[in-house]
Amino acid sequence: MKNYEDLNGLELDTIREIGSIGTGNAATALSSMLGCEVRIEMPEVRIMGYNEAINWIGGPEIITAGVLVHMSGELNGIMLSVQQMEFVNLVLERMVGHTVENYEQLNDLDRSALVEVGNIMISTFINALSGLAEITTRLTVPAFAVDMQGAILTVPMAEFGGQSDYIMTIGTNFICNGKAVPCRLLLSPDIRSLNFLLKKLGVLDG
Amino acid sequence: MDDKLVVGIADMKMARQNGMLITYALGSCIGICLYDPLIQLASLVHIMLPLNMETGRKSPLKYADTGICETLRRMEQQGAARSRIVAKIAGGARMFETAGGGNLGNIGQRNIESTHMVLKREGIRLLREDVGGTVARTLLFDASSGQACVRSYGKPELIF
Numbered sequence: 038m039k040n041y042e043d044l045n046g047l048e049l050d051t052i053r054e055i056g057s058i059g060t061g062n063a064a065t066a067l068s069s070m071l072g073c074e075v076r077i078e079m080p081e082v083r084i085m086g087y088n089e090a091i092n093w094i095g096g097p098e099i100i101t102a103g104v105l106v107h108m109s110g111e112l113n114g115i116m117l118s119v120q121q122m123e124f125v126n127l128v129l130e131r132m133v134g135h136t137v138e139n140y141e142q143l144n145d146l147d148r149s150a151l152v153e154v155g156n157i158m159i160s161t162f163i164n165a166l167s168g169l170a171e172i173t174t175r176l177t178v179p180a181f182a183v184d185m186q187g188a189i190l191t192v193p194m195a196e197f198g199g200q201s202d203y204i205m206t207i208g209t210n211f212i213c214n215g216k217a218v219p220c221r222l223l224l225s226p227d228i229r230s231l232n233f234l235l236k237k238l239g240v241l242d243g
Numbered sequence: 244m245d246d247k248l249v250v251g252i253a254d255m256k257m258a259r260q261n262g263m264l265i266t267y268a269l270g271s272c273i274g275i276c277l278y279d280p281l282i283q284l285a286s287l288v289h290i291m292l293p294l295n296m297e298t299g300r301k302s303p304l305k306y307a308d309t310g311i312c313e314t315l316r317r318m319e320q321q322g323a324a325r326s327r328i329v330a331k332i333a334g335g336a337r338m339f340e341t342a343g344g345g346n347l348g349n350i351g352q353r354n355i356e357s358t359h360m361v362l363k364r365e366g367i368r369l370l371r372e373d374v375g376g377t378v379a380r381t382l383l384f385d386a387s388s389g390q391a392c393v394r395s396y397g398k399p400e401l402i403f
Contacts, residue, residue: 184379
């Protein structure tokens with residue numbers, strides 16, 4: 038069984054390709070929901086230590102909204118949609134017709150819109166991935182939290198903390214109407230599922 | 244800001260007489276402040292999981308049981324006495340309410356229970372705690388006074 042840090046170039050490329058197809062599909066879904074043009078940056082696959090991951094996402098204490106879904110079945114893991122303020126306002130403006138100045142102003146309808154956007158993007162991503170690898174994946178009902186992003190990111194870390202000192206994230210930023218919007222879609226599979234997935238796709242070496 | 248010693252995840256730092264230890268954004272993780280008031284030796288350890296079941300035990304500070312024991316050992320090396328060491332803890336929240344999700348259940352709650360158990364077993368008195376709930380916490384610990392401070396989103400600072 039290969040741990041995150043043991044992956045070779047071909048395996049990482051394959052994961053990046055999965056990320057590319059997944060986020061491409063999620064971008065299409067986002068575009069039709071918001072009714073605007075959505076492009077994606079080249080997805081990144083990163084294998085990071087815990088503290089490195091928190092710096093990479095922009096520091097521990099920044100408040101963000103997170104939508105979290107657990108995956109089970111042939112693929113186990115967590116998928117997170119981390120939505121920073123600019124993205125939140127873009128969604129709210131398009132879907133409910135107003136914006137907020139801070140997270141405290143979010144009402145029930147706003148929250149529900151954000152959960153739905155996160156959920157649809159995550160589901161589209163996983164659907165594309167499942168189709169590609171011919172696997173079945175079940176998703177839980179999405180959970181929503183507004184809090185320090187460092188704590189939100191420790192949820193997948195703690196989930197797999199017994200297996201690895203690293204976290205693997207596959208994700209990208211979205212560009213809506215030509216403007217980069219900080220919304221990351223992060224997939225963190227567990228190690229067993231990652232090996233299974235690479236094997237299914239015929240690239241697992243050894 | 245720059246005079247603070249930052250404790251990362253699965254990390255521990257010590258300060259003596261003066262200095263401020265800080266650990267950011269504790270979610271289900273727990274920050275454990277251990278203090279010997281006589282020699283003003285303070286340490287802050289940031290653990291992520293309740294029990295160390297790793298075969299190699301490469302990162303003892305990631306777990307409540309080995310993290311606390313390792314910290315106590317290093318404090319004793321610096322001249323702290325077990326009988327004087329007191330503890331304050333914060334964290335162990337549940338960040339997401341997921342229905343049926345997560346095969347590990349409520350990690351925060353298990354971290355709290357494990358921390359309590361290990362402190363009791365090691366004979367360390369737990370003075371104060373701010374644990375559970377659903378909010379993330381940033382924990383500061385002052386080596387000169389042994390005072391801890393918890394900062395959370397949307398709540399006033401808590402000094403204890």
